[in-house]
Amino acid sequence: MSPAMIKEFRLPDLGEGLTESEILSWRVSVGDTVELNQVIAEVETAKAVVELPSPFAGTVAALHEQPGSVVEVGKPIVSFEVDDAGAAPSGEGAAPGGAAGADEPKREATLVGYGAAVEKGGRPARKARTFATPAAAPQEAHPAEAAAAQAAPAAVVPAPETTGERPRSTPPVRKLARDLGVDLTRVPGTGERGLITREDVQRFAAGSTEGAAPAAVRPAGEREIRTPIKGVRKYTAAAMVQSAFTAPHVTEFLTVDVTAAMELLERLKSNRAFAGYKLTPLTLAAKAVLIALKRNPTLNSRWDDAAQEIVQFNYVNLGIAAATPRGLTVPNIKDADTMSLLELSAALSELTDTARAGKTTPEDLSGGTISITNIGVFGIDAGTPILNPGEAAIIALGAVRKAPWVHNDELAVRQVMSLSLSFDHRLVDGEQGSRFLADVGAILSDPGMVLTMV
Template sequence: MPEYKQFPLADTAEGLTEAEILGWKVQPGDEVKVNQIVVEVETAKAAVELPIPWAGVVTELLVEPGQTVEVGTPILTVDVDPAGTGGAPTADAGAPAANGAVPNGAGGEAAASSAAESDEMKPLVGYGSKATSTKRRPRKASAGSAGSNGATSGGAPAQPQGVAPEPAQPAQPVPDVPAQRGGYVPLAKPPVRKLAKDLGVDLRSLAGSGDGGVITREDVRRAVEEPPQPATAAPVEAGTRERRVPIKGVRKATAQAMVESAFTAPHVTEFLTVDVTPMMQLRQKLKSHPEFAGVKLTPLAFAAKAVCLAAKRTPEVNSLWDGEAGEIVFKDYVHLGIAAATPRGLVVPKIRDADAMSLPELARSIEELTATAREGKTTPADMLNGTFTITNVGVFGVDTGTPIINPGESAILAVGAIRDMPWVVDGELAVRKVMQLSLSFDHRVIDGQQGSEFLADVGALLSDPAMAITF
C-alpha cells in the first residue's frame, strides 16, 4: 500500500523565510534515494540545491519553477513505500494468519527495516530536530479501509470525513499540468487537489480564500455551484515599451540590506588617487615567478593584500558596532568580502582568514570565489560573517564611487579603473598608471583620522609595494 510524504521547503540559512524554485532535478515517476538532490532554489542569499531525506518514487511536484514559496511549504510528494510493503496485506498476499501475523513475516520485517533505517537517518541542513516523522501510520487490515492516499482499496475516491456527499456532477477530468510547464500554479493541499480533480474543477481558475491565497475545499465546492468567470488580464497599451520584473531573491535581499545600512550607519566617504605604476611593474615581474604559475594575478589581489596589512594598523575598520550590547566588537581576523556581479544580482562571498594568506593564495581564492558566484553556486554560509568588503568597480571601467557598507561591517573599499594619466614624478611630468580609491566607513566606529590613515596606508602599499616590509 503506498505511503505518501510531503517534502517541505527547508530553511537553508538562518532567518530566511522564502525561496524561489529555480528548477526540478526530478519528475513524477522518478525513483529517488536518500540525500539525492531533487530541486534547486534561490534564496535571498544564493542558489541552493536541496536533498531529500527519504527514498521512494516522486508522485507529484507541487510547485512550478519560477514560483516563490514560504519556508515549510510542501513542494514535492514522494511515495516512500511504492512496493506496498508497509505491513498491510495486498490483494494477492492472502489473508493474515489467525494470530494476525503476515505470512513469512515479510511485511513486519520490511516495516522494522524501514523504521530502523529511518531512525539512523541524520537530519539534513535546514530540517533540524523537527524533521517529518518517519513512523508509519496505523492501518486497518480491512479490505474496505482507506489508504494513505485517500482512496479505497477498490480504487474509488474516498469521501473526506465529516463532509456531506457532493451532488452528482458531469465531471470533466482535468488533465495533470506538467511540472516543467511555465505559468501560474495554484496553492492547494493534496486533498484539495484531489477533490478538485474528482469534481472536474480547474484550480487555476480559482482565487484562494485561505491564508496566503491557498485554495480550500470550500473554494472548490463553491466553484461547482457557481462556475467562475474567466479572469481577464489588465488592458495593455499597444506598443508598450515597458516590462515589469518581480522583486525577489538576491535582488530583494540586496535592496533591504542596503536600505537598512544607509539609514542605520552614518556613512562617510573619502577618496584617494594613487600612482600604481610600481605595483603594475611588480605584477608583470611576478607572472614569471614559479610560485605564481597558473595564478591569475589581478590588481584586486594586490588591493586585498593591502587591506589586510593596513587593517592591522587601524583595527577600527575591521570592527563592528553592536548597538544592543552597547559595545564595539573588534575582530582579530579578516573575513574579506569580494562584491561580485552575477546574473541574479550582487552577492558578496567571503574569503575566510584572508589576513593569514599570502599574495598567491589570495589571488587563487579571489578567482575561485568570483567564478563560483557567477555560476550561482555560492552557498549561504560563504556569504555570512564578513568583516570588511572590497568592491571592484574598476572592472567596469569606472573610476570610483561611494559604496554602501555591508550590514554587520564598518567599512568598504571601492577600487577604480587603472588609467594612463599625466603625473608629476620628481618634479617632471610623466605618463603613469593611476587608480582612484574610495573608502566608506561608519562614523560611529571610525573617526575621520582613523579612516584617513587606513586609506593612506592602502594607497601607500599600492603605489609602492615595498612598503609592505615596514608594516
C-alpha cells in the same frame, strides 16, 4: 515488506533565517524513485542558488509547487511514498528546523546547500582550504533578458532524444527559457558537450534551429518591462536600504600613483612560482587592505546594537562584491588574513568563478568583516560604496589609468588609481579611516613600504 506511508517535505530554512525561496527547477517527476540525499530540486534563496537534497528514500508522490513559484519556509513542496526503512534517521537527511514534518526528529547534521555548521561562539565553521593551480577563467554569463521575443508561429521542431537527465544549461539560460515559454527538454544544445546556450533558446523560440537568433520585436503597445522583485535582487535591495539608513556613512577619496605596483604585477606574472595564477590589480589591492587592517583594526569590526557593544574581529573574512546574472552578491574569503599572495590569488579566482556560475553558497555569503568592490573593471574612477550590512568599512578600487603626474619633481605620465573608502562613523573615527586609506595607498604606490609596516 514494510508498510508504505506518505511523508511531506517542507521547504527548509536554507540559511540565516531566510523566509522564502523560489523553485527554479525540479530534478525529479511524480513516480520517480529517489535515494536519500539525492538532489531533487534547484532553489534560489535571497542569497544564492542551492541544490535541495531529498530527506527520504522512496517514490515521489506529488510535487506541490511549480518552477517559478516563490514558497514560504515551512510549506510542503513535495510528498514521498516511503516505507519505514526509507524515513531519514535523526541527524541524517532530515530537513532543518523540522522541515520534513512535525513527526520527524530535528536534524543536527548539515546537508548540501543548507549552509555552514556553527562552532561554539556563533562563528561559522571553516572549510579546509585547498588551492589547485587555476585554469583560465570561464566566459562570463550574461544576465537573462526579461523581454519575450514575439515572432511568427513556430515551426515544428523535432524534440531531441531524451535520456532521462535534466537538460544541461546555466541558470540565466533557464530563466530566459521560462520568460520565453520554452521547454528546455525540446531544445537541441549546440554548446560544449550539448550545453544549451542563450542563442539555442532564442532560435527555438523564434521557430528556427538554424541561423542567427532574430532580433526581439516589441509587441504593439508594450513600452515597458516589469520584472518581479525577488531572490538575490530583493535581498540586496533590502540590505542596502538597511545599511544606508542605519549606519552613518562617511566616504573618503585618495588618488595614488600605482606605477610601481603595476610593474611589480608584471614581474610576478613572469615569475615561475606564479605560473597559472590570475594576478590582477585586485590581487595586490586585496593584500594591501589586509596589511593595512593589522595597523588599523577598528575598520575590521561591527556594531552590535542589541548588546550595545562594538565587536572587533581578530580574523578577516574579506568580501568581494561580484556582479552576477542574478544580481550583486558579496561572497567572502574566510581567514584571508592568513593567506599568502599565492593563496589569495587562487581564492579570488575561485570566488569570482563560483559567483559567475551562480553556485555561491549561503556560507560563503555570510560572516564577512570588510569588503572590496572593484568598480575599475567597468572603467569607473571613484564612487561612494554602501557598506555591506554588519561591516564597518568597504573600499572601492577605481580604474588604473595613465595620467600626467608629478614624479621626482617632474611632470610625467604615470599609472594612477583612485581609492574610495566608506566607513561607519559610529565605529571608525575620521583619523582612523584616513590612516587606513593612507596605508593602503602607500603600499600600492610603493610596495616596498610593506617592510616598514609588518
